[in-house]
Amino acid sequence: MTLLILGAVQLGLIYALMAMGNYISFRILNIPDLTVDGAFALGMAVSVMTAATGHPILALGCAALAGAAAGLVTGLLQTRVGINPILAGVLTMTALYSVNLFIMDGKANQSLFGHDTVFSLVEGLGLSKNISRTVVVAVIAVLVAAALAVFFKTRPGMAIRATGDNEEMVRSSSINADASKCIGFALANACVALAGGLVCQYNQSADTGYGSGMLVVGLASVIIGEAVLGHGGVTRGLYAVLTGAVLYQLIIALALKVELLPAYGLKFVSAAIVAIALAMPKIKSSVKNILKKHGKAGV
């Protein structure tokens, strides 16, 4: 049981990176970004191929850079060519499927067994497997969250927040809204791909199909985190997302453990969580109206 919880926390911390990416596009830029599914698998592909050459740390950097490039493409498709944001994300995601296969030498799976990973490097320092894994993911997740929190308080970061908050205002101020969006998407997908790169080294394998549904998993984490820690500034939001991602993985792990649902039911549950959470304001107001009506009828 302890192992189960520990494993869920480790995965949760990795997925927290992806959820932070989702938070940037969905909450800060206020545009759902469908690049995520492709960017996650891209991070895996880049990470597995680079780590296989013996550079696991470089692999994570490359994964993040590749993700940033993918995000930039989506951003440019939206701002330069004027493609609808959802479609722009779908286009990049679809194209990435081929790109990922190309990176992985045309194979849908690649294994990292027998190669060093960031986890095995830390283990080499004399820590136990579970401790080293937890330390690595916790340090990376907290560092990235802290770095993002700081970034969104600097001028470029504030410009991105303002672009998502009131684009019209930004256009009439001296901020380049298109550039803000592109940087935002690049940053978001860098986080997503970094998560993909870490998952790949964690599992010691990469799979081109692994990314599908990741957007929904990320959004579920964002929503759970906000439900627990509430809405607030960006800093609080980022830590809420971190908490949400860990909670989400714990819930899933427990649900699987008690065989509440089969493993293939996961995506359904994720989608349901997101749909219900997004429907909540509407449901609340409907319930209020119904209660009001009945209250009046009673008098």
Next chain:
Amino acid sequence: MAILQLNDIRKTFHPGTVNEKRALDGITLDVDAGEFITIIGSNGAGKSTLFNAICGSFAVDAGSITLDGRDITDMPDYKRSYDIGRLFQDPMKGTAPHMTIEENMALAYCRKASKSFFAVNKKDSAYFRELLAQLDLGLEDRMKTKIGLLSGGQRQAVSLLMSTISDPKLLLLDEHTAALDPATAKKVLGITVDIVEKTKTATMMITHDIRAALELGTRTIMMDEGKIILDIKGEERAGMTVDDLLNLYSRESKKQLANDRMLFSTQKE
């Protein structure tokens, strides 16, 4: 010296279709430094379109726009806005609702702000506090409040500060008090006059209130169907009454002023 020079600006929307609309039909205008121009005209006369052209929301079909000696005709909108402050009728348009008052002002202050790592810093905040205190709305004690929680009038007052905080060369006010209740509108208008007088920024203000158009500012222009049909200042303007102006409008545009809003707003409140 002219701060803004418009030379024969033309813009037609949907050319070659049944919806063809000649929105700007050869606008030539010089705005001098320190001038405060009020702009009137019925709906669809091209007043807001003129502002959009100056700000670069679209490319003009013909003509040139010069701001402080620099040709900005082909400059993208966000670059022009370094030098142009703009306020809209909708108080929601000028501020980012989920960011605090302080953060909003820091965004607007980009040109003159201290070169600090964080956008919000002590030195700038002290200055923002001072500016907010001058509004006399108690906002200086609510700098960490999200702007979305303020009333329309408060938001518009903050927007006004934001659009003038970086000393723009030109201030464009597009009926910025029209969506406010009369008392708040009066207050915001008062703040506007104070700021314009203090900063001596060249200002253009669109209004539907003909009385205000004549009372405020130093020059009044009237637009109709994409043209400037009247341009008065100095003594000629000083002696003008609301009725004179309405008569002039009928004569120049060869039609009665059939705009309820304009007629209503000429009556005393």
